[in-house]
Amino acid sequence: MARPKPLSGFPEFLPDERIVEQTVLDTLRETFELHGFGNIETRAVEPLAQLSRKGEITKEVYVVRRLHADEADQDELGLHFDLTVPLARWVLEHSGALQFPFRRYQIQKVWRGERPQEGRYREFTQADIDIIGRGELAAHHDVEVPLVMLEALERLHERIGLPPVLMHVNNRKLSEGFYRGLGVTDTPGVLQIVDKYDRIGAQATAQLLVDELGLDAGVAERCVELATIRSDDTGFVDRVRALGVADELLDEGLAELVTLLEEANRRVPGRLCADLSIARGMDYYTGCVYETELVGFESMGSISSGGRYDSLASDGRNSHPGVGISLGVTRLLGPLLARGQFVVSRPVPTCVLVAVDSEETRDRALDVAAVLRVRGIPTEVAPRADKYGKQIRYADRRGIPFVWFGPRVGEIKDIRSGDQQPADAADWTPEEVDLHPRVLPAE
Template sequence: MSPFKKPSLTAKEKLRPISGFPELLPEERRVEVDWIDQIRTIFESYGFTSIEPRIVEPIDVLLKQGDTDKEIYTLGRLLDTPNSDKEPTFGLHYDLTIPMARYVAANMGKLDFPFKRYQIQKAWRGERPQDGRFREFMQCDIDVVDTREVPLHFDVEIPAIMNQALASINAGPVFTKINNRKILEGYYSGLDMGNTSEAIRLIDKVDKIGFDGVADLLKAELELNNKTIDKIFQLTQIHGSGQQVVDQIQNLGVHSELLDQGLTELTFVMQELEHIDKQAFAVDLSIARGLAYYTGTVYETRFAEYPAYPSICGGGRYDNLVGDFVSKRLPGIGISIGLSRIFTKLLKEKRINTDKKSPTEILVIHSRGAPYRLVNKTAQTLRQRGFNVEQYHEDRKLNAQLKYAEGKGIPWIWFPPVNVDGEHQVKNSVSREQQPADPATWMPGKGK
């Protein structure tokens, strides 16, 4: 018997939506599935292969990187003792990158490197639901992991693929801001700061709590003085083209070898991206990507028309994320497309057409007096020719069947004859034009 007392819910409460766990209507889900297919096609055109790791990971794995402990949904049974002091063992993944890293490390003897994977899967995060933020959401990720150094050209190709994928679902215009973590760490080291990774994590909170809030955290947690904080904020406010950014950073008078390396990498990436789409990419040194595993180029993408909306894509280069599982260096680079975040925003802005509620292209009417086998054979013939065909299974009044087709937005209505030797008819739901047709040869718009 369960140790929990079952909550008493009213019938209305049982049907009430759960905050942060969105559900789509069929016509909305059709569009989302179509988006997934288009994004998958783009990924595979660049040679990325699909994986689907388990959704559950050991808590130790999920806690390896980043400030995420308060966001993890842990796994337990209803029958477990509710007051047990035992720590949870497993949790649901909060992104797709950590499970990918564990998967690659566990299967590296069976994989070909450089390993190029894509992953389209849901993730779960226990944050407060708000506009663009959910507890359950769909992401579309690509990553390249290698046993050797990952060429810098992938730092160009990855955001270019992302841009192409977003264009394929008409999500634009979008704008991608790019930085390099080596610039941040090198700059902070040049300021004689000790805990550069923690500083980056705090700087990444600027969008959420503002400069004053971040300044308070830098003072409280890292004990930095106002002069150092001012120097940090001077860097974060630099943005523009590649060479323009380099000049502005050098004018700040901070020097380190790591800073110079980051500037060289960033200059190369921006020069190459300008040849792909000069308007879609720019340098912004406020972009930090707070997760600790990023070590080089980082990206963050937003809607150009809705700049206050949360970022819709993000990612970057990492050196030790995968290798930490096997004590071996396995560098990589990747990016994540927040499909749920994009979809809900464009749906809200009425930029998604959800008129079509069904994949059905043809409804085969159950004509009064027609043998069921003839109706069924007609549907099968059309289906075998590649059409999506629905067969009406009841001998109801014609108006009821036509109303059903109209409600689902089915474009063609097929009328079988009442006997084998009779004539078939097909009707266009929009033009209302009806004409004779042969199920074995008919094509839309071409008559028989």
């Protein structure tokens, strides 16, 4: 078999890169569970009809079919392209067994048949948190959800040197109320065009509003002026007011955004700003919307997005409003790993290699290893009874920091410093930093 080639769009990590990813996933899980989010996983496939509901995405779906499917087995299935559509289905399927508001996190691979490019993958891992109500869901959850994600990202910033983030937030009520107050009726149409503001600029946005929606030039200009407003405190309120538009929905949106800004500045100062250009393409958002940039890596686009939706799903009797945010784990890590942003202290879990004198005494080495493992010290036994120098080189090539010589009461060598000391495997303990592989920011 010739050396296989990678499949474009299907990234795979080497063991040291996977350690970075595991560290990220462990930190997300820890943070989400600290906030009372429970985990679920949903199956990888959904009925195709379910996946095609959102027109735009249909073309990116992967269809799945048994190679030798017979006529009677024509279930049309597709791989899920996000974790929101499966959640909606899952909540309806199991609503009788759930308590609402239901708090869940979900970390799984998703698949999209997109054209592969940096940060765009065909298979990638997403990490989502959502809070789902039944009938109603209090507005304070719209403040809670983005702050949980920011806390997780902040922990990653502190632990492994993930670049800091800046979350940009807006509120659909604010934008739609403002447009309505200007007498515009096609508010979704305005949102769709304003969503392009970041890429095409103020002038082109105003022109599109006039050309495509038939807005007066003055109205179009004020829609664009709203989109230019950005502040890291509640100063945005005065700037919106200064535009002289009055509307109840606008007031509601302003109040919700103020609460979010104030709370964010208490909990994770400097990581969240009001940015009234944020629209989000999806039409199901009805309140707060969130996008998140990695500072210094803005060209990567949003790494974590979400918002409030008034109806995730409905079974006719009950509607399920919700608020959620999703982190694109692969999308975040792929470019950073490719740029060598992180250093891993070693690519293997092993902390100690137990040297073997001869194949006849391998059992003694296995005993030493067992004693170390009982106390949680990852240990392997040398695969060959080579000369000690060769066994040390074996450890060195793998980044294993310690080599054990002799029986349980024997000697331990730190092969980085060359220091060798008598030790008893029943009580010898490495420094905490050497116990497991560690992820550090590259200098």
